[in-house]
Amino acid sequence: MHSDEFKADAVAAASQPGMSMASVALARGINANLLRRWVREAELPPARVLAKSVPAATTFVPVQLPEPATPTGEIHIEVRRGSMTICVAWPMGAAAECAGWMRELLR
Incomplete structure (x- = not known):
């Protein structure tokens, strides 16, 4: 919905000393909670940002069951x-x- 450039600009503005997230969010017409999330995500190391997982392809694997044992005795x-x-x-x-x-x- 918002471009990466817009998010980066909003995060940079919110990171300035003395700036409140609420005022930065209000000035850009976004929800303050959304801006807080963007700031949190920007602070995470790149390895911690998880990509959406792609479901693995499933295939049917037939299983051969042994014949039931005939009771002896x-x-x-x-x-x-x-x-x-x-x-x-x-x-x-x-x-x-x-x-x-x-x-x-x-x-």
Whole structure:
């Protein structure tokens, strides 16, 4: 909105001994807070003035996930009813079916 030359002139005028920022801002038709910001920015070392960051380009990167591991081993169940004992070995990969069988058995 304001040229760099205009800003530099306003900052230089505000930096003169005995000058108030409010009077310099009023004489140039700008807000005193804006002039204070320009003075602050002018006092910063050049390395501290941050440039607006440019967003990095994003790209889609496909990720290959390993296949879920199939459970190995067996489920061992021993059921005793009175004098009768049932021993069952069920594959771990079919645990849901084993649970259904157990529900039916225990009804």
